[in-house]
Amino acid sequence: MVLSAADKSNVKGVFAKIGGQAEEYGADALERMFVTYPQTKTYFPHFDLGKGSAQVKGHGKKVAAALVEAVNNIDDLAGALSKLSDLHAQKLRVDPVNFKLLGQCFLVVVATRNPSLLTPEVHASLDKFLCAVGTVLTAKYR
Amino acid sequence: MVHWSAEEKQLITSVWAKVNVEECGAEALARLLIVYPWTQRFFSDFGNLSSPTAIIGNPKVRAHGKKVLTSFGEAIKNLDNLKGTYSKLSELHCDKLHVDPENFRLLGDILVIVLAAHFTKDFTPACQATWQKLVGLVAHALARKYH
Numbered sequence: 709m710v711l712s713a714a715d716k717s718n719v720k721g722v723f724a725k726i727g728g729q730a731e732e733y734g735a736d737a738l739e740r741m742f743v744t745y746p747q748t749k750t751y752f753p754h755f756d757l758g759k760g761s762a763q764v765k766g767h768g769k770k771v772a773a774a775l776v777e778a779v780n781n782i783d784d785l786a787g788a789l790s791k792l793s794d795l796h797a798q799k800l801r802v803d804p805v806n807f808k809l810l811g812q813c814f815l816v817v818v819a820t821r822n823p824s825l826l827t828p829e830v831h832a833s834l835d836k837f838l839c840a841v842g843t844v845l846t847a848k849y850r
Numbered sequence: 851m852v853h854w855s856a857e858e859k860q861l862i863t864s865v866w867a868k869v870n871v872e873e874c875g876a877e878a879l880a881r882l883l884i885v886y887p888w889t890q891r892f893f894s895d896f897g898n899l900s901s902p903t904a905i906i907g908n909p910k911v912r913a914h915g916k917k918v919l920t921s922f923g924e925a926i927k928n929l930d931n932l933k934g935t936y937s938k939l940s941e942l943h944c945d946k947l948h949v950d951p952e953n954f955r956l957l958g959d960i961l962v963i964v965l966a967a968h969f970t971k972d973f974t975p976a977c978q979a980t981w982q983k984l985v986g987l988v989a990h991a992l993a994r995k996y997h
Contacts, residue, residue: 743975744982812959813978819966820973828902831963832885 709836709843716782718833722818723779725825730776733817735768740813748806771810778841789844797848804849807842814838852987854929861980865965865973866926874968875919876912878961880905886956892949918957925988932991940995951993958985 711719726733741748742757742764755763774792781788796802815834819826826834854862883890884902893899896910905911921939928935943949962981966973 740975740978744979812962812982815963816966816973816978819963820970823967823970826963826967828881828884828906831881832902835885 709840711782711833711836711840714829715833715836718830719779719782719837722825722830722834723776725822726818729821730772731765731769733768733814733821734770734772734775735765736817736821737810737814738764738768738771740816741810744813745806745809748809751800751802751806775814775841779837782837785840785844786847789841793845793848796845801849804842804846807845808839811835811838811842852930852932857976858980858983859929861977862926862929862984865969865977865981866923869919869965869968871919871923872912872916874961874964875915875917875922877915878957878964879915879918880908880911881960881964882953882957883911885960889953889956892947892953919961922961922988925984925991929984932987933994936988936991937995940992943992944996951989951996954989954992955986958982958989961985 723730739759742752749757752767755761755767757764774789778785778788786793815826815831815838818834880902883893883899883905890899893910893914896908896914898904898908899911925932925935943951959982962978962985965981966978969977
């Protein structure tokens with residue numbers, strides 16, 4: 709799957725609008741993922757996953773920062789996410805199916821916090837982008 | 851046997867009471883065809899699906915979206931018997947329409963996003979979880995009679 713020029717523009721537009729709130733979006737997406745898909749909690753036995761958890765907020769900030777970095781290097785996602793790709797392959801080994809689940813939650817967060825931003829075209833582009841990120845992060849799994 | 855807590859039933863019915871079935875159905879189906887364009891394969895007789903604008907304005911898409919979501923409404927009235935509610939539709943989608951059940955999951959995810967955009971902050975994590983559970987079970991019920 710290839711991101712068109714329009715896709716890249718749409719995704720950059722979303723993140724420009726989200727701006728400094730990206731961390732909150734990240735934390736919100738994680739919280740929703742843990743509630744909606746409880747099996748995802750199995751990757752965080754060492755975390756307090758209760759509501760308002762500082763660890764979840766901190767991790768959401770990390771996830772958001774990675775997405776922002778990816779957007780800023782959208783022409784070379786593999787390069788931008790190479791280290792994270794290694795980390796997920798060698799250490800974290802999060803089953804690939806879970807990236808789709810987090811992606812869905814991130815879309816829901818954008819929808820709840822900025823519904824006018826998520827036109828059908830932007831929705832399509834953002835979904836493609838999140839899929840592409842997941843693909844890069846699992847690319848070195850085997 | 852599916853179990854629904856009182857809270858889950860409340861979250862479903864309270865959201866559904868505020869949903870405009872025609873608008874929501876049209877939007878969900880249009881977004882399915884736009885976000886996952888390969889789903890257009892089932893609608894070759896719908897006319898112009900050449901662009902997001904064309905899809906959103908297409909009267910057949912609107913009508914079919916309304917039909918699909920109306921059926922969803924039936925499921926909500928029969929939360930304890932989704933299998934029974936969708937038995938005939940399941941056979942239809944397998945034998946006549948030849949729709950890969952994965953498409954039901956895709957539409958379910960899109961519906962959740964449409965609801966999220968409509969209800970914004972009222973679409974809490976608990977609300978999302980309940981609705982993802984519901985769309986998952988509907989997809990499962992629709993796939994049940996496949997052979």
